[in-house]
Amino acid sequence: xxxxxxxxxxxxxxxxxxxxxxxxxxxxxxxxxxxxxxxxxxxxxxxxxxxxxxxxxxxxxxxxxxxxxxxxxxxxxxxxxxxxxxxxxxxxxxxxxxxxxxxxxxxxxxxxxxxxxxxxxxxxxxxxxxxxxxxxxxxxxxxxxxxxxxxxxxxxxxxxxxxxxxxxxxxxxxxxxxxxxxxxxxxxxxxxxxxxxxxxxxxxxxxxxxxxxxxxxxxxxxx
Numbered sequence: 001x002x003x004x005x006x007x008x009x010x011x012x013x014x015x016x017x018x019x020x021x022x023x024x025x026x027x028x029x030x031x032x033x034x035x036x037x038x039x040x041x042x043x044x045x046x047x048x049x050x051x052x053x054x055x056x057x058x059x060x061x062x063x064x065x066x067x068x069x070x071x072x073x074x075x076x077x078x079x080x081x082x083x084x085x086x087x088x089x090x091x092x093x094x095x096x097x098x099x100x101x102x103x104x105x106x107x108x109x110x111x112x113x114x115x116x117x118x119x120x121x122x123x124x125x126x127x128x129x130x131x132x133x134x135x136x137x138x139x140x141x142x143x144x145x146x147x148x149x150x151x152x153x154x155x156x157x158x159x160x161x162x163x164x165x166x167x168x169x170x171x172x173x174x175x176x177x178x179x180x181x182x183x184x185x186x187x188x189x190x191x192x193x194x195x196x197x198x199x200x201x202x203x204x205x206x207x208x209x210x211x212x213x214x215x216x217x218x219x220x221x222x223x
Contacts, residue, residue: 001101001154002032004074005143006067007110008049010035016144025157033147038062041069050113060113064120071107071124080105082126083146084116085139089128092146094170096129100146101153108146110139174218176209 005013013035025031039047050060081103100106131142152158179190193205214221
């Protein structure tokens with residue numbers, strides 16, 4: 001699995017992706033994640049990648065050519081799947097993480113300012129993804145979110161598939177409550193069934209609790 005991130009702030013992305021589970025997976029060669037500075041493809045001495053929008057208005061717009069040149073440098077042959085991180089895209093879901101994890105090579109484009117010249121989006125982007133109905137200062141945080149969600153689906157990144165198959169959203173439900181030592185904390189006891197050693201009853205309890213938690217917190221998922 002290979003993920004390339006096109007960004008104006010590669011150091012920001014590297015700082016996150018070099019840590020914890022994803023950082024270890026990269027070092028182990030389980031996933032390949034590279035961050036590329038779009039400014040390196042600006043083609044001018046000031047590495048400028050933006051300009052004023054046609055028609056007037058606030059802010060600046062990222063130019064098509066630096067993005068296009070950066071993208072073309074990432075492959076020689078079959079075009080990788082390009083995702084533009086955009087508040088106008090479809091909302092990212094666990095099913096999208098699973099779908100993208102089955103691809104050999106994906107590229108994530110991080111926008112900035114007032115957005116990206118529409119022409120380059122029309123020419124090279126395969127889909128637009130949003131991480132929620134709000135606007136951030138750039139696409140880096142959404143790209144990091146997608147990268148983390150996708151990479152943890154890759155075989156070997158987590159210790160066992162059960163680490164994600166029993167989590168919230170994987171099967172359309174929220175995850176059941178979790179407990180650890182001590183058995184009693186602030187007069188609150190761990191549910192007795194979890195101490196019983198009866199794995200069938202524990203599985204039944206967890207399923208029931210997943211449904212109940214989903215009903216309480218995200219009833220829309222049950223519909």
